[in-house]
Structures are given as C-alpha cells and as structure tokens.
Amino acid sequence: MDSTQLALLGLLVGALIGATAVGLVVFALRSRDQTRRVTSVEIPDGTDSVLQGMDDAAVVVDASMLVLSSSAAAEVFSLHVGQTLGSDTLKSLVRGVRASGLAATENMQLNRGVEPRLVAARASVITPRLTLIVIRDITERERVEQMRRDFVANTSHELKTPVGAVTLLAEAIDSAADDPDQVRHFASRLTAEAGRLGQLTSRIMNLSRLQSADDIAEMRNVSVDEVVTAAIESQGITAEASDITIARGGDRGLFVRGDPQILIEAISNLLANAVAYSPAGAQVGVGVREGDGTVEIAIADHGIGIHEDDQQRIFERFYRADQARSRRTGGTGLGLSIVKHAVQRHGGSVELWSRPGRGSTFTIRLPIVHAPESHSEPKRKPKKSMKSAARVSAKRGAL
Incomplete structure (x- = not known):
C-alpha cells in the first residue's frame, strides 16, 4: 500500500471517528433535552x-x-x-x-x-x-335544564287529570243518554273540567310568554288605580259568593310603566288566592302606597296562612302548599309563578309575609313613574273610616 492510499485511509478513519463523535454529541444533547423536557416545570411561552x-x-x-x-x-x-x-x-x-x-x-x-x-x-x-x-x-345551565324537565313533566301530569276527566265524562254522558237528569249532571261536570283545562292551558301559555326573552310589547304609563280596580272587579263575584269583602285603601293617583293586562292578571291572581284561602265573612285588603321610588301594592288576608317551610317554594311552578284544598278550589299551581315573573318583567319584586292561622300579605313593588299631565291631580289619602290594607300589612312587617 503506497503513501497515497495510506493517507486516504487515514482521512477515512478520521472522518468515521469524527462522525461517530458528532453522533455521540448529538445523541447526548438530545438525551439532555429529553431529560429536561421530562423533568422541566417551565411553563411554555405564551x-x-x-x-x-x-x-x-x-x-x-x-x-x-x-x-x-x-x-x-x-x-x-x-x-x-x-x-x-x-x-x-x-x-x-x-x-x-x-x-x-x-x-x-x-x-x-x-x-x-x-x-x-x-x-x-x-x-x-x-x-x-x-x-x-x-x-x-355549569350550575345555572343545569338548573335551567332541570327546570325545563320539571316543567314538561309537571305540565304533562297536570294536563292528564282534566283530559282524563273529560274523556270519562263524555263516555258517561253517552251511557246515560236515556236519563236527562244524569246527562245534565255529567254535562255540568264536563263543562267545569273543560273550563279547568282551558284555564290551565291559558296559564301555561302566559307563563311561557313571561319567561321568554322577548320584551313586553304593550309598555306604557299605567294607572295603578285602574289596575287595582279591574283586579278587584274580576274577583267580585267569587268574593261575594264566598261572603268575603274586598277593601281598597291607600294612596291614589300613582303610575307605573308596564302592560296593564299583565299587571291586572298578577294582582287578580293574588286576590283569587286571598279569597280562596279566607274563611267566610272575612275581609281581604288591597293597600297602595308610594315608597322610595316605588309603588307598593299589598294584598292582605286573614286566612289559613302559609307554613314557613312552604314559603321558600310558594312561587315555584305547579307548587301547592295545600294540595287537596288547591285542587278543590280549582287551583293550577301556576298563579304565584305568573305573579313573580310578571312583576320581574316590570323591574319589580314580590315579597311574602305569612303566619299559619293569622293570614298572608303579598307585597308587589314596582318602579314609580311620573303621572301624565292629564292625570296630574294630587293624590288622595283614604278616608279615616276606611280600613287601609297597607296599614294592616305594615303592622305585620310585610311592608
């Protein structure tokens, strides 16, 4: 082997040794980086x-x-x-x-x-x-989803009763076709169940509308006097039949911003409950007064009252503190829920004071607005001889 070949062989051996050394260095660096990556607790940039x-x-x-x-x-x-x-x-x-x-x-x-x-x-x-x-x-999301499931389940359950009753009564009428007295009896019951079904359906639709995201369409300045008067008149026949007096007292000439029909229905629902749960000969009071930037409407009764445990749930949909009595009086379990959502959609609140055996007072608070120029007469205080429901509820601590 001549000197040239020896030189080339030396160069080749040197290159191999150098490449091996470089490979070892690269492997060592990669191993070090891998070790650092595994053991590092440095947070990535950004x-x-x-x-x-x-x-x-x-x-x-x-x-x-x-x-x-x-x-x-x-x-x-x-x-x-x-x-x-x-x-x-x-x-x-x-x-x-x-x-x-x-x-x-x-x-x-x-x-x-x-x-x-x-x-x-x-x-x-x-x-x-x-x-x-x-x-x-996800607490709120799950709460809303549970409310939706409960609403569907409760609605289905509540609708089954009148629908089933209508079906059975229709069959009874058909079977008693030869007995006019029985036909009239079953027909009257059928009418009552149909009315109950219609009321339940209507209230479900009203509650759904109040809970929707849409704004209330008929917002305007509303006379509280007119709302209260209309609500009292709507319960007049029922109250008279039950020998119950509805007395109106407090401030007059006050206005709020809202939908009059929704507000009338809310107060009517409270009055209907007060009449239904009061003994014969009792008095239900409706008191109105101006508060700190609000109008307070109190509906007070001297009825059976609501137990403290039930007061926390009384505004829930389909919740009934007294299941048996509520069904006897035709209650749907939606009235107070409608009241709560109606008042909230008007930027107000509703509170309850109640003691078993002493009665209940529901107080609605709504933001007050200035009276229109055509209604700018001074507010009139109740006569001294008039028993103010607002004064009654104030004594109880509701106002």
Missing part, C-alpha cells in the same frame, strides 16, 4: 397570556399538584398560584389524565367561596410534568 384571556377558570399544575399559572377566574374557586389543588376530585382527575395521556372531562362539585357549584372540569397534558385544567361553572 401560556400565561392565554390563561389571562380565558373567561373560564383555568390553571396549570405540576406533578405535585402545585398551581404554576392561573386565569383570573380561577381565584373564585380558591385556585391560587403557589398553592396546591385542594380538591381531591380534581387531583384524581389529573392523576388519571397523566396516567393515560388522554384528555378527560368530569362533572364535579367545587366550592366558590363557601357556595358549592356544579362544574365541568377538563384536564389535558401539555408536557410530561405539566397539566392544564379548565373549569366551567
């Missing part, structure tokens, strides 16, 4: 900015469940940078995601302050040692 732009609560935690970065909304769930996760359920979710390497979502309860909230927590791995947790509060 993570903090992304979290701060999120509306949901979101945090990045390391393998020891220490919060390294968080969104502003995470603070309401007591998730703070530098603190470990306090929820065992969240920790379990993170461990499962880290073990599988796959993102996962789980519904759970977390405290927002001291208030328990239903949340959907989603965890996903962003590096071998870092995990992203996004928490979305």
